[in-house]
Amino acid sequence: MTMTHGGQRLPDSWGDRIRAMAQGLITPVTARQAATVLLLRDTPADGPEVHMLRRRTSMAFAAGMYAYPGGGVDPRDERPVGWAGPSPAVWAERLGLDRPDAAQAVVCAAVRETFEEAGVLLAGPDASSVVADTTGDAWEADRRALVAHELSFADLLGRRDLVLRSDLLGPWARWTTPEFEERRYDTWFFVAALPDGQLTRDVSGEADHTVWTSPTAAAAAHDAGELLMMPPTLATLRALTPRADVADVLAASAGRDMTAVLARLETTGEEIVVSWPGHEEFTLRVPRHAPSAEGTG
Numbered sequence: 001m002t003m004t005h006g007g008q009r010l011p012d013s014w015g016d017r018i019r020a021m022a023q024g025l026i027t028p029v030t031a032r033q034a035a036t037v038l039l040l041r042d043t044p045a046d047g048p049e050v051h052m053l054r055r056r057t058s059m060a061f062a063a064g065m066y067a068y069p070g071g072g073v074d075p076r077d078e079r080p081v082g083w084a085g086p087s088p089a090v091w092a093e094r095l096g097l098d099r100p101d102a103a104q105a106v107v108c109a110a111v112r113e114t115f116e117e118a119g120v121l122l123a124g125p126d127a128s129s130v131v132a133d134t135t136g137d138a139w140e141a142d143r144r145a146l147v148a149h150e151l152s153f154a155d156l157l158g159r160r161d162l163v164l165r166s167d168l169l170g171p172w173a174r175w176t177t178p179e180f181e182e183r184r185y186d187t188w189f190f191v192a193a194l195p196d197g198q199l200t201r202d203v204s205g206e207a208d209h210t211v212w213t214s215p216t217a218a219a220a221a222h223d224a225g226e227l228l229m230m231p232p233t234l235a236t237l238r239a240l241t242p243r244a245d246v247a248d249v250l251a252a253s254a255g256r257d258m259t260a261v262l263a264r265l266e267t268t269g270e271e272i273v274v275s276w277p278g279h280e281e282f283t284l285r286v287p288r289h290a291p292s293a294e295g296t297g
Helices: 014-022 088-095 100-118 137-147 153-159 215-223 231-240 246-253
Strands: 003-005 008-010 032-042 048-055 070-072 163-165 170-176 185-193 207-213 264-268 271-275 284-287
Touching: 014 264, 014 271, 014 284, 032 100, 032 246, 048 100, 048 215, 048 231, 048 246, 070 100, 088 100, 088 170, 100 137, 100 153, 100 163, 100 185, 137 153, 170 231, 170 246, 185 231, 185 246, 207 215, 215 231
Parallel strands: 032 185
Antiparallel strands: 003 008, 032 048, 032 070, 048 207, 170 185, 264 271, 271 284
8 A cells, every 4th residue: 555644655665664663573774875966056036946857666766756866875986086175074074974985985976976867067177167068979978887887987087187076065964764664875965056058968767757946846746746755855855945046055055964864763552653853744653553454445
């Protein structure tokens, strides 16, 4: 049975797995580190827009959900790479990591995945410039090689004499997939302005639709049951809604709390309450015992 809550579709397995977790029958799998980027652009009158993609219904995780370009950290993301902006040590402090190389990997994953899934590259020849166009055949060949793991991101930048522009990213949030999930990610969310001259492209093999939308419109569409999203996506959208423009978003990123948001389970009477600290709208109440199939027709 499909679970719904507050207009959002939740994974079919959640009810049974939440009950199993509450009974101590599930050992949480280790969350894989991941990164995702909210690409933003200004509009003449309606504030910033954000680039979103809809994950294919065939995907094992968040199928059919709207999300941002992103994915898991590749071990090769720790390789030495041309770098501009705050150092990996500074990023380690910002992201709550204890190793600069681990922070570098998360930032590299954010930039790499944005290129792989949206065709946008946050890199340039030096610390004050960004590549202006990534739509040519040679760029597409490199993007496909990255997706196929035939090319590392460090090799791509080195081959093209580019440096990663870490200063173009702003840390926005960190969410860890609930412990009862079968696939888990420890995901850092970043914000970034769409570089001048670059265009997003519908190139992700994991998505079947992309859209530029205002955070307010996207959140309203979710609330109306028109756009399906997981809690972290909706929460990050809601945090964008009061911002006047992209510059305002990037300025606000400097003060964001990057403590990981992780669901908590509490059994009260005949219910299991699932809550996300600081995000009460996502609170779920699941019956301790699975509904009987008798009499359901």
